Amino acid sequence: MFEFTAEQIALRDSTERFAQAELNDEILKNDADGTFARAAWQRCAKIGLLGMPIPAVYGGSPTDAVTTMVALEALGYGCRDNGLIFSLNAHLWAGASPIVKFGTEAQRERYLPAMCAGEIIAxxxxxxxxxxxxxxxxxxxxxxxxxxxxxxxxxxxxxxxxxxxxxxxxxxxxxxxxxxxxxxxxxxxxxxxxxxxxxxxxxxxxxxxxxxxxxxxxxxxxxxxxxxxxAGAAIFNWTMERERSFILAPALGTMRRDLERCIAYARSRKQFGRSISANQAVSHRLVDMKLRLDSSWLLLYRLGRTIDSGRPTGLEAALAKLSVSENFVQSGLDAIQVHGAYGYTAEYEVERDLRDALAGRLYSGTSEIQRNLAARHLGLH
Ligand SMILES: Cc1cc2nc3c(=O)[nH]c(=O)nc-3n(C[C@H](O)[C@H](O)[C@H](O)COP(=O)(O)OP(=O)(O)OC[C@H]3O[C@@H](n4cnc5c(N)ncnc54)[C@H](O)[C@@H]3O)c2cc1C
The missing domain is CATH 2.40.110.10 (Butyryl-CoA Dehydrogenase, subunit A, domain 2)
Incomplete structure (x- = not known):
C-alpha cells in the first residue's frame, strides 16, 4: 500500500540532500536570536518547494498529496530549522492554498507567481x-x-x-x-x-x-x-483541514533523524563498562520511539492516500495531526532522556526539537480540538 514510485524516492533523496546542504546555516545562533532565515527561504523557492500546492500556470510545481508529504518529510529530515519549515508550511497551506482554491483570477495572478518565487510571504x-x-x-x-x-x-x-x-x-x-x-x-x-x-x-x-x-x-x-x-467560515474550515493535513509531515523526518541520532548515541555512550543501549530500559525507549514514529507515519500517509482519492478527510486529518504532534513531543522527551545531560544542552540540538514540537499541540487546532473533531466524526457530539 505504501510503496513509493521511483520519482517519489528520487524527490525524497534530492530534497534531503538539498536541505542538509542549504538550510542549516547558523541554526544555533538563529534559534538564540529568533532570526528568520530569509536566504534559506529563497533557496526553497528556487528548487520549487514554495510552489507545491500551486498550479503550473502560476509558476508552481504541483504534486499529489502523497508526493507532497514525501517532500515535506524529507525537508524535516534534512533541515534542522523547524521554524523555517513551519513558516514555509503556514505560507503554503494557510496563505497560498486558499488563494488557489477560492481566489479570483485577478487575485491568483497577483499573488501566486510571487509566492512561488519567494517574493511575497503570506x-x-x-x-x-x-x-x-x-x-x-x-x-x-x-x-x-x-x-x-x-x-x-x-x-x-x-x-x-x-x-x-x-x-x-x-x-x-x-x-x-x-x-x-x-x-x-x-x-x-x-x-x-x-x-x-x-x-x-x-x-x-x-x-x-x-x-x-x-x-x-x-x-x-x-x-x-x-x-x-x-464565506469566511467555509474558507477557514477548508484551509485548516488542509493545513493540519500537511503541517506536521516534516515532523516525521525530524523524528526519524532524532531516532537515528539516539541509536548511534546509545551504542557509543559507555557507562558501567558497556554501551547504555545494552540496558533494556534504554533499548525499550528507542523501540517505543520507533513504534510511535511508524504509527504516525502510517496515519499521515493514509491521510495522503485519502486526499488523493478525493474522499472526505475530516476524521483522518484530525487523527493524523493529533498523532504526529503528540508523538513528536514524546520523541523529543525521549531523545533528551537517552542523551542524558548532553541532551539538555543547546549544542546537542535535541532540546530545540522538543521546544519546537510542543507548538504542534496548539497550532492548527489544539490536541483537545482535534479530539473534539474526531468525536464529531464518530457521531459522539
Ligand atoms: C506556534 C503557533 C503559531 C500560530 N500561528 C497562528 C497563525 O498564523 N494564525 C492564527 O490565526 N493563529 C495562529 N496560532 C494560534 C492558534 O491557532 C491558537 O493558539 C489555537 O487556536 C488555540 O487558541 P488559544 O491559544 O487561544 O487557546 P484557547 O482556545 O484559549 O485554549 C486554551 C486551552 O483550553 C482548551 N480548550 C478550549 N476550548 C476547548 C474545548 N471546546 N474542548 C476542550 N478543550 C478546549 C484548549 O485545547 C487549550 O488547551 C498559532 C499558535 C501557535 C502556538
Whole structure:
C-alpha cells in the first residue's frame, strides 16, 4: 500500500540532500536570536518547494498529496530549522492554498507567481486575544462602504506577520450571525490602517517570526474579498483541514533523524563498562520511539492516500495531526532522556526539537480540538 514510485524516492533523496546542504546555516545562533532565515527561504523557492500546492500556470510545481508529504518529510529530515519549515508550511497551506482554491483570477495572478518565487510571504490571521479555539467568536469587524470594506480589530499569534507581505484576514460583518457573518480578505502589508506589532518571543519555533496585527479603519477594496461575502467560515474550515493535513509531515523526518541520532548515541555512550543501549530500559525507549514514529507515519500517509482519492478527510486529518504532534513531543522527551545531560544542552540540538514540537499541540487546532473533531466524526457530539 505504501510503496513509493521511483520519482517519489528520487524527490525524497534530492530534497534531503538539498536541505542538509542549504538550510542549516547558523541554526544555533538563529534559534538564540529568533532570526528568520530569509536566504534559506529563497533557496526553497528556487528548487520549487514554495510552489507545491500551486498550479503550473502560476509558476508552481504541483504534486499529489502523497508526493507532497514525501517532500515535506524529507525537508524535516534534512533541515534542522523547524521554524523555517513551519513558516514555509503556514505560507503554503494557510496563505497560498486558499488563494488557489477560492481566489479570483485577478487575485491568483497577483499573488501566486510571487509566492512561488519567494517574493511575497503570506500570513493567516484568524486568532484574536479573545478567540482562539472558538475561532468564530472573533470580534474584528468588516463594514462595507461602497466599493470598500473598513476593517477594525486585531489578530494575535500571527505566524510570519513580521516578514509577511500579504495577510489573509477573517472579520465579521454581523456578530449576531456567528460563523455565517464571517468573510475573508486579502490585505497587503502597506494598506493604510494595518499595523504589525512587535515580534512575540516564543519558547520554540523561534526562527519563525510571529506578532500581533492591528487594523484601525483599514480600508480594503471589495476586490480583495476572498470568496463571496459570508464565506469566511467555509474558507477557514477548508484551509485548516488542509493545513493540519500537511503541517506536521516534516515532523516525521525530524523524528526519524532524532531516532537515528539516539541509536548511534546509545551504542557509543559507555557507562558501567558497556554501551547504555545494552540496558533494556534504554533499548525499550528507542523501540517505543520507533513504534510511535511508524504509527504516525502510517496515519499521515493514509491521510495522503485519502486526499488523493478525493474522499472526505475530516476524521483522518484530525487523527493524523493529533498523532504526529503528540508523538513528536514524546520523541523529543525521549531523545533528551537517552542523551542524558548532553541532551539538555543547546549544542546537542535535541532540546530545540522538543521546544519546537510542543507548538504542534496548539497550532492548527489544539490536541483537545482535534479530539473534539474526531468525536464529531464518530457521531459522539
Ligand atoms: C506556534 C503557533 C503559531 C500560530 N500561528 C497562528 C497563525 O498564523 N494564525 C492564527 O490565526 N493563529 C495562529 N496560532 C494560534 C492558534 O491557532 C491558537 O493558539 C489555537 O487556536 C488555540 O487558541 P488559544 O491559544 O487561544 O487557546 P484557547 O482556545 O484559549 O485554549 C486554551 C486551552 O483550553 C482548551 N480548550 C478550549 N476550548 C476547548 C474545548 N471546546 N474542548 C476542550 N478543550 C478546549 C484548549 O485545547 C487549550 O488547551 C498559532 C499558535 C501557535 C502556538
Amino acid at each position: 500570513a493567516h490571521g484568524m486568532s484574536e486575544p479573545g478567540s482562539g479555539s472558538d475561532a468564530f467568536a472573533l470580534s474584528t469587524t468588516a463594514v462595507r462602504r461602497g466599493d470598500r470594506y473598513l476593517i477594525n480589530g486585531s489578530k494575535t499569534f500571527i505566524t510570519n506577520a513580521p516578514v509577511a507581505d500579504v495577510f489573509l484576514v477573517f472579520a465579521t460583518s454581523d456578530r449576531k450571525r456567528g460563523f455565517a457573518g464571517v468573510s475573508a480578505f486579502l490585505i497587503d502589508r502597506d494598506t493604510p490602517g494595518l499595523r504589525v506589532g512587535e515580534a512575540i518571543t516564543k519558547m520554540g519555533l523561534r526562527t519563525s517570526p510571529m506578532s500581533e496585527v492591528y487594523f484601525d479603519d483599514c480600508e480594503v477594496p471589495a476586490a480583495n474579498l476572498l470568496g463571496p461575502e459570508g
